Amino acid sequence: MEPFELLPWDSDFLGYEVYRINRQLPGEEALAAMLAEMPATAQLIYYPSRYPVAVTTPSLQRFRGFEADIKTTYVKHALRQGAMPANIISYTADAPNEQLLQLAIQSGVWSRFSRDPRIGPDRFEALYTIWMRNSVNRTIARDVLIYETGGEIAGVVTVGEKRQRADIGLLAVAENHRGKGIGRTLMAAAEQWAIAQGHTSLQVVTQGLNKPACMLYEKSGCTVEEALYFYHFWPQA
The missing domain is CATH 3.40.630.30 (Gcn5-related N-acetyltransferase (GNAT))
Known part of the structure; x- marks a missing residue:
């Protein structure tokens, strides 16, 4: 599986490029490094994580992230x-x-x-x-x-x-x-x-x-x- 991928349906629906990170990363610094590698055209990036992420960490602040959901399967x-x-x-x-x-x-x-x-x-x-x-x-x-x-x-x-x-x-x-x-x-x-x-x-x-x-x-x-x-x-x- 690629480390990240463009999501065609989401991109077409929202009108801008939407990507998803597919890897579980070991911490905020690794996540910041991955975000920095994303295409410059990426407007919105999803990251589903098994663990909470401190989005206010200095290395992540410039990517303007927030916890949008805790996706829970019953x-x-x-x-x-x-x-x-x-x-x-x-x-x-x-x-x-x-x-x-x-x-x-x-x-x-x-x-x-x-x-x-x-x-x-x-x-x-x-x-x-x-x-x-x-x-x-x-x-x-x-x-x-x-x-x-x-x-x-x-x-x-x-x-x-x-x-x-x-x-x-x-x-x-x-x-x-x-x-x-x-x-x-x-x-x-x-x-x-x-x-x-x-x-x-x-x-x-x-x-x-x-x-x-x-x-x-x-x-x-x-x-x-x-x-x-x-x-x-x-x-x-």
């Missing part, structure tokens, strides 16, 4: 078969309605794309809009399960498969329906979907700073498998 292995919860149906329209698009944006408010002010809210919202559209058209999801009540979509979970596991992509509950147990119901629905597809494990990746989501997954029987500190560096800013 996994549940002991899936229990049961009935699909009430109020859960598959969304089968060709395109998401406005309720689903708003839920997609709500699901990403703790994401690194939302937290990074240099990316900006327009690009963040556009990213999660694309994510939902490509879930509904089944490009990146196998199914879109919604919690419907009174003709309103109160919550959504998108499900698919990664690494030979069932995988949750987006999960969100409408603000006016929170605190009613809908998140737990959506997790139960994802679990039943996983079992129906023959999977024995269910995973979901979330932001470590998103405490409500982390609590939901832990209460649903998931445990942390991996946590990566995700840094954004802006050497040209």
